[in-house]
Amino acid sequence: MGFRLGKLVVFGVGLIGGSFALALKQAGVVSEVVGIGRSRATLDEALRLGLIDRIGACDAVTLRDADLALLATPVGQMPALMQAMAPFLGPHTAITDGGSTKSDVVAAVRRFLPAHCARFVPAHPIAGAENSGAAAAKADLYADRKVVLTPLPENDADAIARVRAAWAACGAVVHEMAPARHDQVFAAVSHLPHLLSFALVHDLARRENREEFFRFAASGFRDFTRIAASHPEMWRDICIANKDALLGELAQYQGQLEELRRALEGGDAAALEAVFDEARTVRRAWAEGKLS
């Protein structure tokens, strides 16, 4: 419906950035995609795969006339990136990001891009995958997936509209939330499960006779630990970035586990069954789309 971008600049052409670029190219709404990144090899691969049209640098030539810039690096790198790009941003460029945490991004924007708060519209695309890198990028990564925008009060309406239209053009269903609420919800439904899954595998990995344990691990273990194959650096950054909310969720979960431990120790079968039964009921309702 008339949505068009001239130049798109993508910082970080891995799974998140590469898929965003590819989706917009395939939707035919972008004239030129310029990629920027730390690794020349990754940029070359992105060019070869057609994710980007050319390789740029964090300078005025690349940034001044961009219609949209996407920050798709690990969240830990974003503050330094914002500092680096600040001098070269023009007044026209809308900016968004693909980070899994939002309060920290908002804080970094206020600190390092104070002149661009009106045009930075933070976003979190909910499209996790244990694979990463340019080779994992695909045009339909965001199709029918949720993307949560956490606009700043300072945001211009047309910057929000442009960012929203870009994510929608990727096929995503766009939601809006306050940054702090976003971080609380995702600490509970995403960051904590990742921590728990990493912890279980690590706990087993440290055993002397670990082969015998892993030999008998079956489909339940496979599913429970799929997210323990996720990117360590990315999840380290997410945990640190969302530390406060995650610590709250973790403490609550530790309390829940201690309740279960006491029930088990006391042989309280009814208490265990009540917890399991409520969990199953709610899990099934969620899977059937009756909770969300």
Next chain:
Amino acid sequence: MGFRLGKLVVFGVGLIGGSFALALKQAGVVSEVVGIGRSRATLDEALRLGLIDRIGACDAVTLRDADLALLATPVGQMPALMQAMAPFLGPHTAITDGGSTKSDVVAAVRRFLPAHCARFVPAHPIAGAENSGAAAAKADLYADRKVVLTPLPENDADAIARVRAAWAACGAVVHEMAPARHDQVFAAVSHLPHLLSFALVHDLARRENREEFFRFAASGFRDFTRIAASHPEMWRDICIANKDALLGELAQYQGQLEELRRALEGGDAAALEAVFDEARTVRRAWAEGKLS
């Protein structure tokens, strides 16, 4: 290779018992399958689905001349079942079970079937599924799955051979372990993950505004919590039956979580990344078959 059963008696014609019966019928190695159970409706359904040939009772007519009996009820019901069947068992019948815990089954056999210790060969088919009931039974449930036998020192060699051949005829790969070692391994790779998954969903289910949490739960959450849709009564029984080993695993996991909590609280990004990195490396090696 000549393995044949005349009469098979199955106690509990749900997923485990029904699939065992169906696999042996389809393999053409059993002449007659008799089902016994608490629920007349389930037995009628099993008969209608062709899992069993007729409905029996826990009496001499049904049991005296059986070649093999499978106990496929929740583990919590097995002691009472053993007491009920003891007077009617003949000297020829081999017995096995499908319980997920083994030390408790061995203890119950010694207590309630002391005259039949030579012919009771405990088994654990590793074929979990979140569905249960006769309708979920399928002939290939055990195909290429592991089944762990935990023979008693008192077992006759021919009882072990018959039980092993029956599980192999279902398509299973048969292993042997000591009961206590079995219970320790499965506490770690199966029972604990179930407890952790139930706990996470229960923790979220109790929140006032739970819809907003579940709305943004994605594929990582889906996989992590798939086992939280498992059968509450069955898992209550498993936890209670394997209480000691599970308490040990749970305590160790709680220690691991507390280490992670302290690392997070202290902002120790390197410690978090080291845990995540080792977990990912081992999880990937396991998925690629390089650990087992």
